[in-house]
Structure formats: structure tokens, C-alpha cells
Amino acid sequence: MRRPVLLFLLGTVWCAFGAEAFAADPRYPDWPCPQIKVPDISATAVWTGPAIDGVGRAWERDSMVKALVARLALRRIPIEEAEKAVVDFMAGEATAKGSKAKLLFAGLFDMMNAQRSEVMGGIERLTRRQREFADRIRANTRQLRELEDAAARDQVKIDELSNQLAWDTRIFEDRRKSTRYVCEVPTIIERRVFALGRVIQQALE
Numbered sequence: 001m002r003r004p005v006l007l008f009l010l011g012t013v014w015c016a017f018g019a020e021a022f023a024a025d026p027r028y029p030d031w032p033c034p035q036i037k038v039p040d041i042s043a044t045a046v047w048t049g050p051a052i053d054g055v056g057r058a059w060e061r062d063s064m065v066k067a068l069v070a071r072l073a074l075r076r077i078p079i080e081e082a083e084k085a086v087v088d089f090m091a092g093e094a095t096a097k098g099s100k101a102k103l104l105f106a107g108l109f110d111m112m113n114a115q116r117s118e119v120m121g122g123i124e125r126l127t128r129r130q131r132e133f134a135d136r137i138r139a140n141t142r143q144l145r146e147l148e149d150a151a152a153r154d155q156v157k158i159d160e161l162s163n164q165l166a167w168d169t170r171i172f173e174d175r176r177k178s179t180r181y182v183c184e185v186p187t188i189i190e191r192r193v194f195a196l197g198r199v200i201q202q203a204l205e
Contacts, residue, residue, distance in 0.1 A: 030124040033183035041116065043109050046194040049201045050098055052106040059107035064089075065100075069107035072196060073115065079192060083199045090203035101200050108196055116189045123182055130175060137168050 031037040043052060059065045068089055072082045089104065090097060144161045147154060 028124075030127045031120075032127045032179060033123065035183060035187060037120065039117070039120070041113060041190055041193070046190065047105055047109070047197045047201075049105060049197070049204060050102050052102050052109070055102050055106035057110070059103040059110070062103055065103045065107055068104065069111055072108060073111045075188065075192065079195055082192075082196060086196055086199045087203060090200065097204055101204055105197055105200050108193060112189050112193045116186050119182065119185045119189070123179065126175065126179060126182075130172065130179075133168065133172055133175075137165060137172065140165055140168070 025031060025037055028037045059069065068085065071077060072085060086104070090100060092100075140161060144158065144165065147158050147161065
């Protein structure tokens with residue numbers, strides 16, 4: 001590994017977790033995303049239909065609603081397909097629509113809010129692991145400099161440590177890039193809940 005390349009890779013670590021790095025919100029020091037962390041979304045922020053305060057976990061006792069909620073919550077299901085499933089479910093007698101709407105949205109909100117919290121927790125765990133990894137890389141960097149400055153250079157150790165540092169910094173950078181994508185997931189979940197909630201509301205009109 002040529003030294004200029006290694007120094008470039010190490011610079012990535014210093015920029016990401018050096019002394020100048022800080023969280024956007026000091027209340028959440030492990031939150032690395034540019035989006036402000038909102039631990040929980042409010043139902044009223046994504047739903048203007050009938051109040052779901054009294055629904056609780058009743059949606060889980062309706063096998064049809066529970067199965068549909070599980071399907072709609074899958075992000076791999078295209079939103080257009082999910083919206084059609086909502087329309088089909090809401091079709092029928094007008095008198096039953098209000099109850100169906102509340103059960104369906106309450107289930108969606110519960111499940112997707114839990115998904116969102118799980119994703120956010122995973123992002124913060126990854127940040128902590130990255131911080132520990134960065135500390136190890138910096139420690140190995142100092143060791144490498146000491147080996148290179150020693151009067152009796154051990155070239156074998158220098159080469160081994162250089163290669164290890166290059167490998168570690170590549171892993172660090174790959175994880176950092178993946179974090180950029182994962183940071184979008186909570187927003188994607190919020191938009192999906194809002195979109196499906198809007199379809200449910202439209203079916204009530």
C-alpha cells in the first residue's frame with residue numbers, strides 16, 4: 001500500500017470521527033444523519049382521519065387486518081400495489097368503513113413506527129461501532145508512525161500494519177457510505193405511512 005493512498009484513506013477516518021466531528025443535536029450524540037432525530041412520529045402528523053386513541057392493539061385481533069398490515073408495512077412492496085390493497089380492503093358497506101379505517105391505520109402506524117425505531121436504533125449502534133473502529137485505526141496509525149521513526153526499522157511489521165490499516169479504513173469507508181443510505185430509511189417509512197393513511201382517508205370520503 002503506497003503511503004499517499006494510505007494517508008488519504010486515514011483522512012476519511014479523521015474527518016468522520018476526528019476532534020471536529022459532532023452530532024447535529026447534542027441530545028443524540030450517536031445520531032450521524034443530517035436529518036434531525038425525532039424519536040417517535042405522532043399519529044396526528046400523518047393522519048387526519050378518525051381518532052385512533054382508543055384502538056390500542058385491537059387490530060391484532062382481526063386476522064385480516066393483521067395480515068394486511070404486515071404486507072403493507074413491507075417496503076419492498078411497491079407503494080402503488082400497497083395503495084391498491086388498501087382500496088380493495090376499504091371497499092364495501094359505508095357503515096363499516098370507519099371501523100376498518102381506524103383498525104387498519106392503527107396497525108400500520110404501530111408496526112411502521114416500530115420499524116422506524118428499530119432502524120434508528122441500528123443507525124446509532126453502527127455509529128458507536130464506527131467510533132470504536134476509528135479509535136482502533138488511530139491507535140494503529142500512531143503505532144505505524146513509531147515503527148517508521150524507529151532507528152531500527154522492522155519493515156515486515158511496517159508492511160503488515162500498513163496493509164491492516166488500509167483494509168480497516170476501506171471497511172470504515174464502506175460502512176460510512178452505507179450509513180448515508182440507511183439515514184434515508186426513517187424518512188421513507190414516514191412517507192409510506194402518510195401515503196397509505198391518505199388512501200385510507202380518501203376511501204372514507
